[in-house]
Structure formats: C-alpha cells, structure tokens
Amino acid sequence: MDAGVGLRAKPGAWAGLGNPHRPSAARVPARFAAERPARPLVLGSDCRSHGARLKVSCSRKPAGIEKVYYSADEALILKQKAEDVIPYLNDRCVYLVGMMGSGKTTVGKILAEVLGYSFFDSDKMVEKAVGISSVAEIFQLHSEAFFRDNESEVLRDLSSMHRLVVATGGGAVIRPINWSYMKKGLTIWLDVPLDALARRIAAVGTASRPLLHQESGDPYAKAYAKLTSLFEQRMDSYANADARVSLEHIAVKQGHNDVTILTPSAIAIEALLKMESFLTDKAMVIN
C-alpha cells in the first residue's frame, strides 16, 4: 500500500480554498502545480484543431452522450499513447476519481477500450450487489452509510483484479480504506470546473444523483451550490490521486479556455499522458 495515502495533501495546500473557480493553477495542491509538462505527442497534441479539421468524423453530444465518436486523428493518438503506457502499467487497474458528472464513466470507457482493459462502474456494481437498480433508491430505501459500506466492499473486491478501468462513485474518495484498495492500481483525478459540472448535471437532471436532488428551484443553481460545498469537503481527498487531469489545463494547451468544447477523447488522451508521466517518473526512481 502507498504509505502516503491520506497524508499527502495537507490542509491549506490549496491556495484558492474559498474559491474553487479561480484559474486551476491557483487552487491546485503544490504537488500537482509542480508537475512537469507532459511529453509532446508525436502527432501533435492539439485535439481541438484536429477535431475542427475532421468535423465530419467527430461528433459529440453536449449532454447525455451515449456513444462517443472521435476523429481519426484522436483515435490514432489514443492508440499510440495507450501503447506507450501499457508496458508501464503492468496490468494494474486504473481508477478514475472525481466529482459527480466529471466524466469518469464516459472517459473510463474510452480508456478501457484503448488499453484493452475491461470497464467497471462501481456505482453499477453496488446496485447489482444490493439488488436495487439505482443509487438514488439505495440512498432512499437504506442510507448513504449503507451505500458507502457496499461501495467499499465493491472496491475491495475489484482491488484483487487486474486490467480493469474502474469509474468510481464521486464520493468514494472520502473513506481512507477505499484508497488502500485503489492504490493497488493507478488513480486518476478528473478535475472539472464546478460551473461546467453543474451545467452538465442540470442538462440531464438531478434525479439520479441523490446528494444533489431537491424538489424545487433552478437545477443549475442547486447543482452548483451543492457541488461547491461537496468539493470543498473533498478536494484534499481527490488530490490523493496519482495523477490529475485538469480540463482547464487541457483547454489552455489547446489555446482557449472553454472546457465545454473538450471532447471525451481529448480528455482520455490527457489522462494517458498523465499516466505515462507518473509511471515513467516512478520507473526512474526504482531503476
């Protein structure tokens, strides 16, 4: 187990604690702020311009994506980066952590496909284990604590397996025991600005997300307020991840600041780059 679990992100390491919407450099724990730039891609890393050139083959639904179509260029880069990462991964599982709606399921499926891994969603596994078809109902019929106990059991069971990409529940990071399971693999934090998250969630509704659901009021405003308070409680826990994929950073690399136009495959490419950085740094220390 990683000896640093639960200890690495010190309270106060976040410069912008009270305002999670500052540019990400200002609210990032020192250890992520200091990360070295990702290695340049051989084929070029500007997925936006590739996407723009190949509009016909790259379509994206802004909300409620069922299937992600990516451009030929993005597909090639994904394949190439996956091939670079696979030997270092050594069959270890990849765990995606992040707030509700951050794209863990969407990006996780792409990563699983290009790595030749199987995809699992811990929320779905809890539903199966409990025999209730929605997390919202599990919260309602039992309790959040009951859900969390089952979530820990699912993560414990998954941790004995190999070659999986696991999309975890947004709150899985809050229990230290879960980190002891997830740290058997590689953990990736999908860091998405809260206003973008609130927009995504408002677009699909909050009914499936029990911690956000309230009967009345503007869905965006409600989601935004609740996400803000949850993020403030959890950000140090997310920062335990081995690598952070910041949508703000990807947008800057692409030469703009609009995270809403980033394709899931561009985010998956960044995740592979961050995985490579983390794994090759580690390999250098071991050798």
Ligand SMILES: Nc1ncnc2c1ncn2[C@@H]1O[C@H](COP(=O)(O)OP(=O)(O)OP(=O)(O)O)[C@@H](O)[C@H]1O
């Ligand atoms: N890059 C993206 N651009 C636009 N919409 C996206 C993007 N990635 C995901 N989405 C949409 O945002 C919503 C949330 O995505 P997803 O279900 O993958 O997140 P999640 O992190 O798994 O959420 P949860 O914690 O609730 O399981 C979905 O409707 C999805 O289609």
Ligand SMILES: O=C(O)C1=C[C@@H](O)[C@@H](O)[C@H](O)C1
């Ligand atoms: O952020 C959270 O606490 C949660 C996120 C979802 O994935 C589910 O695991 C559940 O709705 C709780």
Ligand SMILES: [Mg+2]
């Ligand atoms: Mg999900």
